[in-house]
Amino acid sequence: MYKTLFDHIEKFTPLKPFEIEILESGLGITKIKKKQHVLQEGQICNTMYFITKGCFRQYIINNKGTEQTLQFGIESWWITDYLSFHNQTPSHFYIQAVENSEIIAIEKPVLESLLIQIPKLERYFRIVSQKSFGAAQMRIKFLFTMSAEERYNHFKNQQPDFVQRVPQYMLASYLDFSAEFMSKIRAGKV
Amino acid sequence: MYKTLFDHIEKFTPLKPFEIEILESGLGITKIKKKQHVLQEGQICNTMYFITKGCFRQYIINNKGTEQTLQFGIESWWITDYLSFHNQTPSHFYIQAVENSEIIAIEKPVLESLLIQIPKLERYFRIVSQKSFGAAQMRIKFLFTMSAEERYNHFKNQQPDFVQRVPQYMLASYLDFSAEFMSKIRAGKV
């Protein structure tokens, strides 16, 4: 439902009815099945994705062939590779649905046209991305200062529901330790 | 010099003479001496800093009492704690001059007023922060996939001049290993 997006925008800047109309006429909702990719490594990322339902992750495959999740996104999150999007360079990342999901996919030219028609969207995206950057800085802080067990407990306290929502091995890699070690943490064997 | 900032803005969106005038009349340049802080842990961050000359770092003090640098900023970079800035919550970070430096400091109310007078600044800050977020994602990728030595070599290849510019122990903590280990990497003793 578009409402998820309109509500999110209105957290930061109010929308007039005609602006909502423009958005409704320009956007579409796409269903994405679990495990389906919306971006693969090497592709140029030309789309921003707003998640209206479900869960996605951004991950890489390291040189041992193991997947490492860098970022999760759930309802009301934007997910994309901003560097590839802005610089038109091949992406380093995969973006994949973790659950059956629904997204609003906005292609770069459509976004540019919406930003011209509804300039206050610039403000919306500014604030969203500044907050995302702030969150990324906190993430780096946690990675730097906490032990594996502390990172797991901290995450579980902050996002108790989310821990149930994704496979343990994905969460382990997001927290930067191995799936096996996650098992041991949970079993209290560390 | 303001020119550093105007040039940076014009990389993303052109400025008209009257807009430059508004900026010139509303902004000021501050000199910050080496080691001086512009933000301390626990403070609410109400200012964005644009570096016109010199070098800053954002760091934390971990529970062993050691400083860990999360981010460096040099000429034409913005540095602030966006999370504290937006949510008006106490900052987790210190921001400190690494060299004698000059910055344009913009207080939150001044920024808000500038954004109203010059709406295209929303676009400027949107693009800058989206690119910063993209860079933070790449940083996390490197932290996840490379060994300490690889991270050092990669950084040195990307930013050969910068390696000379800051103390080794600061760079070591930025790359997430100990100062002693940095010594051993450089001596080829690993």
Add this chain to the structure above:
DNA sequence: TGAATTTCTTGAAGTAGTTCAAGATTTATA
């Protein structure tokens, strides 16, 4: 439902890094 797939667990062995302590070198300052 049953077979296939995905996910989770466990222990043993290994290692990439840390920590500590002390001295050497470089840089800043009175």
Add this chain to the structure above:
DNA sequence: TATAAATCTTGAACTACTTCAAGAAATTCA
């Protein structure tokens, strides 16, 4: 220019994790 302060180096002991391998449990779907 001498003294203090900051930064860098080195080796030895340690440890928080990884890797591997194999089986167990849970989930998916024909």
